Amino acid sequence: MKANVYVTLKQEVLDPQGDAVRRALGALGFDDVKRVRVGKLIEIDLEGADEAAAKEELASMCEKLLANPVIEDFRFELEK
Amino acid sequence: MKANVYVTLKQEVLDPQGDAVRRALGALGFDDVKRVRVGKLIEIDLEGADEAAAKEELASMCEKLLANPVIEDFRFELEK
Numbered sequence: 775m776k777a778n779v780y781v782t783l784k785q786e787v788l789d790p791q792g793d794a795v796r797r798a799l800g801a802l803g804f805d806d807v808k809r810v811r812v813g814k815l816i817e818i819d820l821e822g823a824d825e826a827a828a829k830e831e832l833a834s835m836c837e838k839l840l841a842n843p844v845i846e847d848f849r850f851e852l853e854k
Numbered sequence: 855m856k857a858n859v860y861v862t863l864k865q866e867v868l869d870p871q872g873d874a875v876r877r878a879l880g881a882l883g884f885d886d887v888k889r890v891r892v893g894k895l896i897e898i899d900l901e902g903a904d905e906a907a908a909k910e911e912l913a914s915m916c917e918k919l920l921a922n923p924v925i926e927d928f929r930f931e932l933e934k
Contacts, residue, residue, distance in 0.1 A: 780895050781895075782895065782897065792896075792897075795896065795919070795920070798919055799915060799919060802915075802918055802919060804911060804914075804915055806900055806901040806902050806911075807898060807899070807900060807901075807915075808899040808900065808901055809897075809898070809899040810896060810897065810898050810899075811896070811897040812894060812895070812896050812897075813894070813895040813896075813897065814892060814893070814894065814895060815860050815861075815862065815892070815893040815894060815895040816872075816875065816890060816891070816892050816893075817862065817872075817889075817890065817891040817892075817893065818887060818889070818890050819887070819888040819889035819890075820886055820887060820888065821886035821887075821888055822886050831884060831886075834884075835879060835882075835884055835887075838882055839875070839878055839879060839882060840875070
């Protein structure tokens, strides 16, 4: 089973990397970019075919390792 | 208009960061994780409402700045 995990900074947390990307895009002529936030996409291949178990496991992985719950949010989706 | 850009390493490119995450997950007891790849999720707020123009602009941003086409693939989606 394949899963995509998305880890993003919470809205209220500053994102200097995103700001740098926004400025760099502006310098390249992309003037209509108002805001950029940079997060992580983590692709995970899991053994086993039980969707409910996989979801529980993924939430646990995010809480324990993949995301920092103080400053980051996470969400994930399974690809059959 | 909001866009999500996904930048991932090409399949044939080694991903030591992903391997490190896989090992760390294994050490935490998540033994059924076969493979992990770490990529970037870039959230972009764009001015303007023309979907076709936004898509063209996003592809150009990816080619010029957001992705390294030698080792990375990109895809993006627009939210409404």
